Amino acid sequence: MRKHILKLFLIGLFIAVFSGGENLAAAQQAFDADAATEAYLASVPAEDRAASDAYFEGGYWLILWNTLYGLAAAFILLQFGISRKMREWGEKVTRFKFVNIFAYIVQYLIVSFAIGFPLTWYAGFIREHQYGLATQTFGPWFNEQLIGLGITIVIFGFALSGLYKLIAWKPKTWWLWGGAGTAVFFMIVLTISPVFISPLFNDYKPLEEGELRTEILAMARANQVPAEEVYWFDASKQTTRISANVSGMFGTTRISLNDNLLNDATLPEIKAVMAHEIGHYVTNLFIALILPISIVIMLGFGFVHVTFNKVNARYGAKWGVKGIADPAGLPLLFALLGVFFMVMTPLLNTIIRENERLADTYGLNAAQEPDGFATIALKLGAYRKLDPTPLEEFIFYDHPSGRTRIQMAMEWKAEHLGQMLEIEDLLEAVERMEEEAASAEE
Ligand SMILES: [Zn+2]
Incomplete structure (x- = not known):
């Protein structure tokens, strides 16, 4: 039965790849990245x-x-x-x-x-x-x-x-x-x-076995990060901020996320954050x-x-x-x-912000979770002004603003929408077939 499903899946993938052009164009037309960005920003009270x-x-x-x-x-x-x-x-x-x-x-x-x-x-x-x-x-x-x-x-x-x-x-x-x-x-x-x-x-503790750990480690391996363990730490005793990092080098590399992220974010959001951190590495x-x-x-x-x-x-x-x-x-x-450093604030911030933008771009591609990326940008907006003027962002921001990040994510989504829809459709179809097969066997 499994083999049969796999065959169907491959045929589906074949069709999807070769009919992708039309679907992609249609999907891109239907999705407006600017409007989606405004809608996300407007969702904050x-x-x-x-x-x-x-x-x-x-x-x-x-x-x-x-x-x-x-x-x-x-x-x-x-x-x-x-x-x-x-x-x-x-x-x-x-x-x-x-x-x-x-x-x-x-x-x-x-x-x-x-x-x-x-x-x-x-x-x-x-x-x-x-x-x-x-x-x-x-x-x-x-x-x-x-x-x-x-x-x-x-x-x-x-x-x-x-x-x-x-x-x-x-x-x-x-x-x-x-x-x-x-x-x-x-x-x-x-x-x-x-x-x-x-x-x-x-305190740093290994993350327990489960979907989250599996997905983070899979993403790490797929992106050549030499880490075998994911750690979580008890930042909630100090702050309500969410954070994560891939730190160290020369054999001290480790992937960590804090308990605020673990408790307050969804799986797509955590994947978006971890992919950004992997991007830094x-x-x-x-x-x-x-x-x-x-x-x-x-x-x-x-x-x-x-x-x-x-x-x-x-x-x-x-x-x-x-x-x-x-x-x-x-x-x-x-x-x-x-x-000297006060005068250099805009230059230093721009160097760091551009590095963050690089990690964002990498992270969007690695996690393929543009909406998770957008909603986590809103959560970071609890302590970072979401929608500054471009000059303000240039001078004071050491990370892209919420608006910039959401805009990036929605532009990524617009360009990948056809593909994402096809993969989603295919996965749904496989799931349906599996369910049907299971009920037929009963
Ligand atoms: Zn970063």
């Missing part, structure tokens, strides 16, 4: 839209406040000689230069954490609660901030000490080498984070993202190289900062970088 717009637009201002706050903090550390004193304490620890620098940086990171805490608390806790995005009470949240500080001290302690050794070693070209070092630094952090960092904040993260970002950071170092000594020539004597190679000048170095 006005008050939800207003809340997510307000939340997201508040984030625009936070970019400015963050930079100004950072400048004020740097000013305090330099003007009151705090930075100079921290360097002197660092020198008392030992006679080894690297350890002196490291000791300064540890103090700097702890003091900066303390000075920056009011803004961190507002942006990361109060505001998130105001908009119903956070689920943590203050205690566990603060505990995670301390874990984050610990990780920052270890990673940036070494990275920044390395940067100062580099400045001393190559005073004219350090900024070029620093850019290259940044790319290596990103690779290391991306490799170790799924194994050593993420588990410090969440497959479309060469180094070339598409790490390299361009590292080049921008290299330009930032170049900007510091050009401006640092000019500012320091005027105020350095008062601050006790001997020059760019003096770690006591780190607040100035970061202040200059902060201004």
